[in-house]
Amino acid sequence: MKSVKIGEIVLKNPVALSPMAGVSSLPFRVICNGMGACYSPTELVSARSIRFNGVDKSYRYMRISPEEEGITAIQLFGSEPEDFEAAIETIMETPVLNKVSIIDINMGCPVPKVVKTGSGSALMEDPVRASNIVKACKKTLEGLRVKIPVTVKTRTGFKAGDNGKPDFAKALADAGCDMICVHGRTRPQMYQGESSVRAIAVMREAVRDYVIPFFANGDICDVDSARKVIEQTGCDGIMIGRAARGNPWIFEQVTAGLAGKEIPACPYSGERKKMLIRELEGRLKYLPEETAVREFRSVMPFYIKGLPGGNQIKVRLVNAKSFDEVKEILDAD
Ligand SMILES: Cc1cc2nc3c(=O)[nH]c(=O)nc-3n(C[C@H](O)[C@H](O)[C@H](O)COP(=O)(O)O)c2cc1C
Numbered sequence: 001m002k003s004v005k006i007g008e009i010v011l012k013n014p015v016a017l018s019p020m021a022g023v024s025s026l027p028f029r030v031i032c033n034g035m036g037a038c039y040s041p042t043e044l045v046s047a048r049s050i051r052f053n054g055v056d057k058s059y060r061y062m063r064i065s066p067e068e069e070g071i072t073a074i075q076l077f078g079s080e081p082e083d084f085e086a087a088i089e090t091i092m093e094t095p096v097l098n099k100v101s102i103i104d105i106n107m108g109c110p111v112p113k114v115v116k117t118g119s120g121s122a123l124m125e126d127p128v129r130a131s132n133i134v135k136a137c138k139k140t141l142e143g144l145r146v147k148i149p150v151t152v153k154t155r156t157g158f159k160a161g162d163n164g165k166p167d168f169a170k171a172l173a174d175a176g177c178d179m180i181c182v183h184g185r186t187r188p189q190m191y192q193g194e195s196s197v198r199a200i201a202v203m204r205e206a207v208r209d210y211v212i213p214f215f216a217n218g219d220i221c222d223v224d225s226a227r228k229v230i231e232q233t234g235c236d237g238i239m240i241g242r243a244a245r246g247n248p249w250i251f252e253q254v255t256a257g258l259a260g261k262e263i264p265a266c267p268y269s270g271e272r273k274k275m276l277i278r279e280l281e282g283r284l285k286y287l288p289e290e291t292a293v294r295e296f297r298s299v300m301p302f303y304i305k306g307l308p309g310g311n312q313i314k315v316r317l318v319n320a321k322s323f324d325e326v327k328e329i330l331d332a333d
Contacts, residue, residue, distance in 0.1 A: 004038075004213050004236050006179045007149030009071060009101055011038040013255045014237030015226070018183075018217050019043050019075050019104070019153070023245055023299060027282020030068045031275065032244060036251035038237070039071035041153075044106045044120075047078035051086035055094050060286060062091075066099045073102035075153070077109060079118035079129065081136035088140045100148065103137055107154040107172075110187040121187040124158040127168050131175035138176045149178035153217070153239075156199035157186035164202030173210040180207060181215035181239055191242075195219040201233040208234075215239055222250070223257030230258075246302025248275065269307045273330045276303035280326060293320055300326070 004011045017024065017032045017040035029040035045058045055062070064072040074097070076087055084105070091097045107130055109120030116122075123130040130152075137150045152172050156164045172180055182203050184195035195218025204214045213236035216229045221243035229238055244250050249267050257263045267275070279299070283292040300317045304310045316329045 006102060006151060006213060008147055009149065011071070011237070013038050015251060015255050015258070016040065016215070016237065016239045017244055018239035018241030020241055020245070022295065025279065025283055026063045026065055027279045028248070030065065030282065031279060032248045032251055033069050035248040036255040039073055039102070040069065041073035041075045041102070041104050044075045044077045044109060047076040047083040047087035048080065050090050051083045055090055055097065062097065063286065064096060064100055071101045072099070073104050073151070074100050075104040075106050077106035077114060077119045079123065081132045084133055085136050085140045088137060089144070092144050092146065102149050102151055103141070104151045104153055105133060105137065107152050108183055110190050115187065121155055121158055124154060124165055124168055127171040130168070131171050134172060134175035134177045150176070151179040151181065152177050153181040153183070155183050155185055155187060156196055156203065160186060160188045162186045163196070164199035166202050166206030169203040169206045173207045173212060177212065179213045179215065181217055184216070184218040197229055197232045200235070204233050204235055213237055217241065223254055223263060226254045226258060246276070246299060246305060272303050272307065276300055276330070277327065280323060284323060289323055290321065293322060293326065
């Protein structure tokens with residue numbers, strides 16, 4: 001695997017966690033990085049909300065820990081360059097957040113609430129605005145005299161039938177974007193159907209002459225699918241999303257496989273339960289117990305997926321109300 005640089009940041013390997021709302025908690029990101037992910041961005045946070053409400057409301061979503069995580073990335077979404085400028089200024093005035101390594105811009109979110117405001121994947125239909133957002137972020141960071149790269153995560157199209165947006169990728173690169181990651185689905189596909197390696201390759205090709213790294217994303221679930229995407233798109237790196245939920249071991253497996261090393265065995269049930277508890281303990285450090293357990297209900301089933309008796313454990317876990325109850329359910333099995 002060749003070494004990849006985002007701006008001046010050298011990645012230890014080309015395999016990152018893909019940002020996922022409700023999943024990419026700080027403890028999970030620390031776990032994934034410990035398992036081999038080169039970095040793990042936060043979930044999307046509204047630039048406008050930071051601009052007008054400050055960081056308090058969104059702090060829990062963009063909480064970073066450079067000491068534990070290594071390379072950190074905060075993902076912002078929005079549609080107004082001014083919102084990004086103000087959000088970045090606020091982030092850079094906030095202790096710890098101002099140690100962030102990368103600012104990532106979401107230009108792929110398909111959720112109607114986000115698209116309606118001209119943010120997320122809607123920006124694919126407005127390359128001038130998208131470029132202005134990248135330029136505004138770069139200019140703000142330069143003005144603050146910090147060398148923080150600005151990256152973009154996007155999709156292969158806004159409309160059904162779009163087969164990659166080469167001009168959009170070029171516009172981002174021309175605007176000074178330091179890395180582009182493309183998920184091989186269009187907005188209407190949401191997370192359904194196949195991620196198109198071919199459409200990703202079209203966008204990769206469009207920015208081949210630029211020095212910036214290009215990442216591919218979508219349906220990577222093991223060493224073979226990782227290899228296939230890298231070979232067929234010529235990308236420099238990959239992001240893994242859903243397959244990492246409750247399965248951070250995927251990073252040690254994929255990084256070993258890509259490096260030509262022996263692939264570590266899948267974890268046994270005790271290890272998986274221990275990891276579930278570790279993530280929950282991490283969430284409890286900054287959330288009230290009731291909130292932490294309730295929010296973790298959607299994630300816990302992924303940790304026990306496929307285990308003997310997993311279905312019965314799942315039914316009980318998704319109703320659990322406290323840390324002790326979660327522990328009891330897991331210990332009883
Ligand atoms: C529950 C969930 C939440 C997501 N939240 C975000 C997000 O906050 N920001 C983002 O850029 N992408 C988000 N995504 C998209 C993923 O990062 C990724 O692009 C997509 O799932 C395809 O990759 P995969 O097949 O490896 O999961 C989310 C996906 C899921 C399933």
